[in-house]
Amino acid sequence: MIKRLTQWIDDRLGASSFAKQALNKVFPDHWSFLLGELALYCFLILVLTGVFLSFFFDPSVSESVYRGEYEPLNGVHVSNAYKSVLDLSFEVRAGLVMRQMHHWAALIFIAAMFVHMLRIFFTGAFRRPREINWLIGLTLLILGLLNGFSGYSLPDDLLSGTGLRIAYSVVLSIPVIGTWMAFLVFGGEFPAEQIIERLFVVHIFIVPVAIAGLMTAHLAIVWRQKHTQFPGPGRTEGNVVGEKLWPTYMTKSMALFFGVSAVVAILGGLVQINPVWLYGPFRAEQIPSPAQPDWYLGWLEGALRLFPPWEIRAFGFELPNPFYPAILLPGITFNLLYLWPFLEAKLTGDREPHHLLERARDHPVRTALGIAGLAFYLVLFAAASNDLLSKWLKIPVESITNAYRVLLLVFPPVAGLITYRLMDALRRTGAEGLMHLPLSALTRRTQE
Amino acid sequence: MRRAVFGYLLVSVLLAGCAYFGDQTAPYRAPGVVEVDTVTDGKTLYMRDCAWCHGNEGQGTENGPSLTTGTNGPAMTDFVLSTGRMPINHPDQRVQRHASIYTPRDIEAIIDYMETFEAPGPDIPSVDPARGDIGEGAELYQDNCAACHASTGIGGALSVGGSPEQATAVAPPLNSSTPQEVAEAMLVGPGTMPVFGPETFTEHEVNSILAYVEYLRDPNNRGGLPMGRIGPWSEGAAAWILGLGPLMLLIVWIGRKV
Numbered sequence: 110m111i112k113r114l115t116q117w118i119d120d121r122l123g124a125s126s127f128a129k130q131a132l133n134k135v136f137p138d139h140w141s142f143l144l145g146e147l148a149l150y151c152f153l154i155l156v157l158t159g160v161f162l163s164f165f166f167d168p169s170v171s172e173s174v175y176r177g178e179y180e181p182l183n184g185v186h187v188s189n190a191y192k193s194v195l196d197l198s199f200e201v202r203a204g205l206v207m208r209q210m211h212h213w214a215a216l217i218f219i220a221a222m223f224v225h226m227l228r229i230f231f232t233g234a235f236r237r238p239r240e241i242n243w244l245i246g247l248t249l250l251i252l253g254l255l256n257g258f259s260g261y262s263l264p265d266d267l268l269s270g271t272g273l274r275i276a277y278s279v280v281l282s283i284p285v286i287g288t289w290m291a292f293l294v295f296g297g298e299f300p301a302e303q304i305i306e307r308l309f310v311v312h313i314f315i316v317p318v319a320i321a322g323l324m325t326a327h328l329a330i331v332w333r334q335k336h337t338q339f340p341g342p343g344r345t346e347g348n349v350v351g352e353k354l355w356p357t358y359m360t361k362s363m364a365l366f367f368g369v370s371a372v373v374a375i376l377g378g379l380v381q382i383n384p385v386w387l388y389g390p391f392r393a394e395q396i397p398s399p400a401q402p403d404w405y406l407g408w409l410e411g412a413l414r415l416f417p418p419w420e421i422r423a424f425g426f427e428l429p430n431p432f433y434p435a436i437l438l439p440g441i442t443f444n445l446l447y448l449w450p451f452l453e454a455k456l457t458g459d460r461e462p463h464h465l466l467e468r469a470r471d472h473p474v475r476t477a478l479g480i481a482g483l484a485f486y487l488v489l490f491a492a493a494s495n496d497l498l499s500k501w502l503k504i505p506v507e508s509i510t511n512a513y514r515v516l517l518l519v520f521p522p523v524a525g526l527i528t529y530r531l532m533d534a535l536r537r538t539g540a541e542g543l544m545h546l547p548l549s550a551l552t553r554r555t556q557e
Numbered sequence: 558m559r560r561a562v563f564g565y566l567l568v569s570v571l572l573a574g575c576a577y578f579g580d581q582t583a584p585y586r587a588p589g590v591v592e593v594d595t596v597t598d599g600k601t602l603y604m605r606d607c608a609w610c611h612g613n614e615g616q617g618t619e620n621g622p623s624l625t626t627g628t629n630g631p632a633m634t635d636f637v638l639s640t641g642r643m644p645i646n647h648p649d650q651r652v653q654r655h656a657s658i659y660t661p662r663d664i665e666a667i668i669d670y671m672e673t674f675e676a677p678g679p680d681i682p683s684v685d686p687a688r689g690d691i692g693e694g695a696e697l698y699q700d701n702c703a704a705c706h707a708s709t710g711i712g713g714a715l716s717v718g719g720s721p722e723q724a725t726a727v728a729p730p731l732n733s734s735t736p737q738e739v740a741e742a743m744l745v746g747p748g749t750m751p752v753f754g755p756e757t758f759t760e761h762e763v764n765s766i767l768a769y770v771e772y773l774r775d776p777n778n779r780g781g782l783p784m785g786r787i788g789p790w791s792e793g794a795a796a797w798i799l800g801l802g803p804l805m806l807l808i809v810w811i812g813r814k815v
Contacts (some may be wrong), residue, residue, distance in 0.1 A: 136607055140812025175692075184692035198779065205780055216796030217804070223802070267699065267708055268788065361811045365759050368807040372800055380799070381780035382792050388708045389699040389775075397699075397708045404793025494790050499714035500727050503651075505715050 112214035136358045137338035141232075141274065143365060144512075147245075150369040151218035152320065162325035165201050167193040170265060170302060179386050190305050194385055210377030213261060216552035217373065230449075230479055233468040234337045236459070240450040246328045247446050252320050254405055259312040261403055265305055265385075265394075269275040271400045274299060275413070275431075282429035283436055300393050325532040340465045347464075365534045379384030399496045411492035412438050414464060415514055433479040442486075473532035481525030486516040488517045572619065599670030606644045615674040620648040624671065627750065628745040631668050631677025636741035638664045640734075654729060669743060670798045679754070688765035694769030697762055702763060702770075706731055709786040710773035712777045715749060736767040 119125045136142070170188040177183070177192070178199035187195070197204035208389050226246060229235055235243035258276070262269045277299040280291040296303035334350050344350045352358050376382075388397065412434035421428045445452075453475065454460050469476045492513040499506040566717075604613070617623030633685070637643040641655030659667070668681075672704035699708060705728035707713045726749045731739065736805030740763055746752035783789040 138812060140809040143808040143812050147808060179777065181691045181769065181777075183697050184690070185696055211779055212792075213796060213800060215802040216793065220797055220801045221804070224805075267703070323739065351641055364811050368804060368811075376795070376800055379781040381778060381783050382781060382784070383788075384709075384778075384786070387776055387786065389695060389703070392699065395699055395703060397703050399707060399713045399788065399790070401789040401793075403789050404796060407793065411587055496714040497787065497790055500712065503727065 123393040129169050132192070132353065132355035134236060134332075134354045135351050136348055137336050137344075137348045139339060141228045142336065143361070144221060146223035146362060146365055147369060148218055148225055150215050150366045151221055151323065151388055153366070153371070154214045154373055155211060155218060156317065156321075156369060158207045158214065159317070161207045162197065162204075162211055163313050164205060164261065165193060165197050166190070168306045170264065170305050182386065182389075185390065188265045188305075190263065191385070191390045194264040194266070199388065200547075204211055206374075206377050208381075209382050211371050212258075213376040213380075214259050214373045217369075219250070221259055222250045222253055223405075225477075226366065227483075231336075231469045231476060232339075233463065233472060233475070235450045236318055236463045236467055237450075237454065238334055239330075241514060242330045245442070247332070249320060249323050249327065249332055252316050254325070256312055256316040257403055257405055259308040259316070261383075262308055263312060264385045264386040265306060265391050265397055266385035267391050267397050268383075268385070268388045270300065271392075271396060272402055272406075273304065275410075275435075277427075279431045279435040282432040284428055287429075300391070306373060314511050329522070335464070336465050337437075337464055339468070341343070344391060344465065346462075351463075375513045385533060399494070399500075400499075401494055402489075407493040408486045408489040409439065411489035411495075413514075414495055415492050415517060416490065417514075419532060431482050442503070459464045470535040473536060476532050477525040477529035480528040481521040484521040484524035485517065486547065488513060492517075572582050599666030599668070601665075602659075602667050605798050607667075610644075610648060615671060617674070625674045625676045628678040629674075629676040630745075631672065631681045632679045632741045633676075633745040633747075634668045635664060635681050636738060636745055636747060638667060640738055642747070647772070654733070679681055680745045682737075682740045682744060682763070684736050684764065684767055686736045686764055686771050689761065689764030689768035690767065691768045693762065694765035694767070694772075697758070697766050698769045698773075702766070705750070709776070709788075711771065713787050717783050732769050733768065736771055739770050 115125070120354055125417050167189045168501075170190055172188055173206065175182050175187045175195065177195060179195050182195070194208070199205070229243065229246065237259075258272070262273050276294055277291060281287045283290055291299075294304075294307075296307065297303040321437055336351075338344050338349060338351070341350070352361075387393075401407065413431060416430065416434040418430055419433075421429055458487055490527050494511070495506055495509045495513065498507050502509075574743050587591075592633055610618055611624050612618050612621075615624035615629075617625075623629075638659055639661075641657040645652060646659075657664070705713060705715060707728075710731040712728050715726045715728055728750070734742070742750065743753040743758070743766070752805065784795060
């Protein structure tokens with residue numbers, strides 16, 4: 110019966126030869142090739158839990174008096190958005206665990222994409238012919254940040270409202286068109302009536318659809334171009350050595366999906382995240398402390414905190430302060446990242462197609478630049494919690510900020526230089542004893 | 558010869574030690590933990606533990622400020638003594654919460670004695686958080702206190718400039734403050750904290766705030782482990798360490814050759 114049915118389908122679609130080919134497709138085995146898949150499964154969980162949340166969330170900011178399960182806020186004026194999140198957390202069955210899983214999955218999603226990008230970068234996997242996928246991947250990361258921020262803002266609580274306020278002042282700071290842009294995006298002076306509703310559409314429709322589409326393209330291109338692999342016995346530019354999709358790779362992939370689900374479910378069930386009922390509803394006149402954004406925006410928050418309070422006039426325009434750290438810095442960051450494959454090809458003169466990966470040491474300059482860049486963003490990231498550090502160490506916030514400013518200028522070049530020396534030495538001596546350092550973890554597979 | 562050098566070293570270390578600790582302990586007066594139960598006369602306690610810094614009549618000395626001006630008065634004295642802020646052992650010591658060295662009876666005695674200074678500050682308030690409305694308290698707390706003490710009451714750094722002690726001022730966590738202390742803190746405005754007197758809040762509003770602060774000591778922890786209620790900071794750390802960490806181990810494991 111099943112045979113007849115498959116035969117019937119096959120006669121019409123000619124699917125079996127494709128399926129056969131697909132199932133026999135070979136994937137190289139190295140753990141770091143699973144990072145992207147990890148991100149993919151986080152996204153899947155985000156969609157599943159997100160659909161559930163969207164059944165109960167109400168994006169309107171019209172106010173009403175809260176009467177519900179959460180006693181301490183009874184009688185308080187709250188927006189419908191905030192109220193629906195309280196209801197989700199206290200009244201909807203499994204609502205809170207879904208909310209928490211969604212938030213945890215988002216944090217892990219972006220972390221996985223980020224580590225995946227580092228792997229691609231340090232192994233030179235972005236080189237010809239894979240530049241397009243580098244561009245798509247980077248776009249996915251940016252979309253991830255965007256959706257993280259828009260989702261974080263939806264509950265209309267005091268903490269996320271503070272984030273929105275910062276976003277508003279950042280948009281305002283864009284020269285010439287800032288005011289106009291801010292009104293366009295927010296629909297009026299902050300706190301505008303429409304912003305939550307707009308973010309909702311962006312968060313549950315526009316960006317997720319874009320992510321899903323680009324992810325499909327990302328995977329299709331990997332499929333078409335075949336996977337890269339580390340050099341090793343029998344591995345050449347012209348072949349792929351590894352496991353067949355069916356059964357080995359499929360099994361691994363399923364295991365990974367279950368693993369991701371388990372970790373997200375455990376965190377969602379056992380570890381509290383974003384208890385908005387304690388933060389209280391958003392009020393324009395209140396500013397909470399300590400106020401940090403979710404981790405993936407930490408570098409921007411840190412840049413805002415470290416940048417000196419300059420207001421610079423140029424070409425007759427006042428450039429408001431947030432412009433440099435919050436518009437110019439990410440602008441430069443992402444442009445550099447987008448252009449990197451082309452810049453590198455130009456600098457090295459290497460325009461050949463590559464299917465074998467490089468190890469970090471094979472290209473000391475790239476590795477050193479990458480580490481220096483990472484060091485830079487790490488300092489910015491750390492600076493986002495200067496107030497917490499000040500509280501714990503009992504050192505004035507200002508001294509800590511100044512220390513970070515110095516660190517920001519000193520640490521990246523030093524880290525880069527040390528990395529260069531290390532990589533260069535490794536490359537020349539091939540010191541096997543160092544192979545067990547964490548740095549060489551990426552290369553261990555290839556030794557077998 | 559060897560012995561002489563050794564002896565010399567020993568003596569100089571001892572001398573240096575005396576000089577060092579002598580310097581540290583010169584202004585120190587044992588707060589008299591042992592005698593506390595026998596000496597309950599407020600004047601005796603004040604003269605023994607406070608006068609060398611604040612003066613015999615509370616007029617102030619170079620070691621400590623005057624206690625007869627500003628918001629000083631019974632509420633202030635009760636606050637600094639019941640939160641263990643006073644006495645300190647050294648004029649430059651950081652004034653912060655400690656276990657109080659006095660029994661409630663001693664505190665009462667000291668307050669009684671210090672009333673003779675006729676300081677203008679407020680009296681000890683009578684409080685009853687049960688009569689407050691916790692919802693109103695939540696709103697008032699978020700409006701007036703959260704900017705410094707954090708929405709969750711965990712405290713925070715204040716980035717005020719000026720003098721070094723102001724710059725290091727930390728709004729302390731409120732998780733061990735009793736309602737009485739909270740009410741007193743609002744009345745007297747300790748350190749860099751502003752005063753929230755009767756012209757700011759009615760008695761009912763004060764009780765509401767007390768109720769909410771009391772609630773924050775052990776709030777509804779639905780959702781699991783609160784991780785210090787620091788917010789996105791600890792959440793980000795957990796996402797990497799408890800989330801991505803195990804998943805990386807997992808992919809290393811299943812990524813092996815089979």
